[in-house]
Amino acid sequence: QQPVQSPQAVILREGEDAVINCSSSKALYSVHWYRQKHGEAPVFLMILLKGGEQKGHEKISASFNEKKQQSSLYLTASQLSYSGTYFCGTFAQGGSEKLVFGKGTKLTVNP
Amino acid sequence: DTGVSQDPRHKITKRGQNVTFRCDPISEHNRLYWYRQTLGQGPEFLTYFQNEAQLEKSRLLSDRFSAERPKGSFSTLEIQRTEQGDSAMYLCASSLGGRSSYNSPLHFGNGTRLTVT
Numbered sequence: 001q002q003p004v005q006s007p008q009a010v011i012l013r014e015g016e017d018a019v020i021n022c023s024s025s026k027a028l029y030s031v032h033w034y035r036q037k038h039g040e041a042p043v044f045l046m047i048l049l050k051g052g053e054q055k056g057h058e059k060i061s062a063s064f065n066e067k068k069q070q071s072s073l074y075l076t077a078s079q080l081s082y083s084g085t086y087f088c089g090t091f092a093q094g095g096s097e098k099l100v101f102g103k104g105t106k107l108t109v110n111p
Numbered sequence: 112d113t114g115v116s117q118d119p120r121h122k123i124t125k126r127g128q129n130v131t132f133r134c135d136p137i138s139e140h141n142r143l144y145w146y147r148q149t150l151g152q153g154p155e156f157l158t159y160f161q162n163e164a165q166l167e168k169s170r171l172l173s174d175r176f177s178a179e180r181p182k183g184s185f186s187t188l189e190i191q192r193t194e195q196g197d198s199a200m201y202l203c204a205s206s207l208g209g210r211s212s213y214n215s216p217l218h219f220g221n222g223t224r225l226t227v228t
Contacts, residue, residue, distance in 0.1 A: 002153075029213040041202065041219035042154065049214060087153050091213035096167045098144070099217060101153035 001026060003090045005102035012109050017076045020105045022088030024069040031064050031071040032089040032099060035082075042087060045073075075107070083109045113137070115220035117203050123226045124193055131189045132223045136205030142212060143186050145178055146202040148222070154202055160186060161208045193227045200224050 003024045010018050022031060030049050034042040048064035048071055060082075064071045075082055085106045089099040116135045124130050136143050141162050146154035157176065158168045162183035175193075180186040190197055201224075204217040 032216065034217075041221050042217075044216040044218070047214060047216060089217075097208075097212045098156050098159055098167060100156060101146075103153045104151075 001092060001100055003031075003088055003100065003102040005086075005088055005105050007105060008103070009106040010108070012078050012107070014080060014109055014111055015077055016109075017074070018078060018107060020073040020075075020086050020088075020107070022071045022073070022090070022102055024090050024092065026069065026090075026092040027094070028064075028066070028069055029091040029093055031062075032091075033062055033071075033073050034087045034089065034101075035084045036087065036104075037084040045086075078107075078109045080109050080111065083107055115203055115205050115218050117201075117220035117223050119223055120221065121224050121226075123228065126195060126227055127192055129189065129191045130193060130225065131187055132201055132203075132225075134186045134188070134203030134205075134220060136184070136186070136203070137218055138184075140205035140207055140218070141183065142206045142208030142215070143180055144204045144206075144217065145186070145188050146204065148200045148202055149198075157188070157201075190225075193225075195227045198225055198227045 006021045033045040036042040050066045059076045062073045085104040087101045087104045089101045118133045144159040145157040148154045160180040175191045178188045200222045202222045204219045206215040
C-alpha cells in the first residue's frame with residue numbers, strides 16, 4: 001500500500017528544474033506532499049484531490065492523474081532553500097483513513 | 112496556533128525499560144496520528160485517533176506499543192520492554208478529521224528521538 005516515489009535522489013544547481021513522481025497501486029482520494037529538512041519535522045506543501053487538479057505553491061506545483069493513481073511534484077527555478085527530502089503521502093479509497101508515506105526523494109540544490 | 116508539541120525531544124533508555132512520550136496537538140484538531148521514522152525512510156504509520164477513539168493500529172506494531180488519548184486532547188505513546196530496534200524518531204501529527212480527513216493537511220510535531228542502548 002506504500003506509494004512508490006522516484007527518483008530516490010536528485011542533485012541540482014540553483015535555477016534548474018526537477019520532477020518528483022509518486023505512484024500508488026490503489027485508487028486514491030488524495031495525495032499529499034511534504035518537505036522535510038534534516039533534523040526537522042515534515043512540513044506540508046499541498047494536497048491534490050481526485051479530479052486531476054493541479055495546484056501551486058510558490059514555484060512548486062503538482063498534478064494528480066486519478067486514472068493512473070500518479071502524482072508529480074514540479075520544482076521550477078530551484079532555490080537553495082528547496083533542499084530537503086520530499087515525501088508523498090496517499091489516502092487510499094476503500095481503506096482506512098490514514099496517510100501512508102512513500103520513502104522519500106532527497107533533493108539537493110547546490111549554488 | 113501554537114503548533115504540535117512533543118515531549119521529550121530526546122530519550123535515551125536501556126533495553127528492557129519502559130518509555131512514554133507525550134503529544135499535544137493543535138487545539139481544534141480532532142484527529143491525532145503517531146508515526147515512526149528511521150534514517151532515510153518515510154514516516155511509518157503506527158496508529159491514529161479520532162477524538163478519544165483509537166480507530167486503527169498498525170499490524171506491524173507489537174503488543175509492547177500502546178497509545179491513549181484519554182480526553183481527546185493530548186496523547187501518550189508507551190513502549191514497554193524496549194528493544195534496540197525501537198530506536199527511531201517518533202512523530203506526532205494532528206489534523207481536522209471527519210469527512211474531510213483526506214483533505215486536511217497533517218501538522219507534525221518536532222518528534223521524540225528514542226535511543227535504546
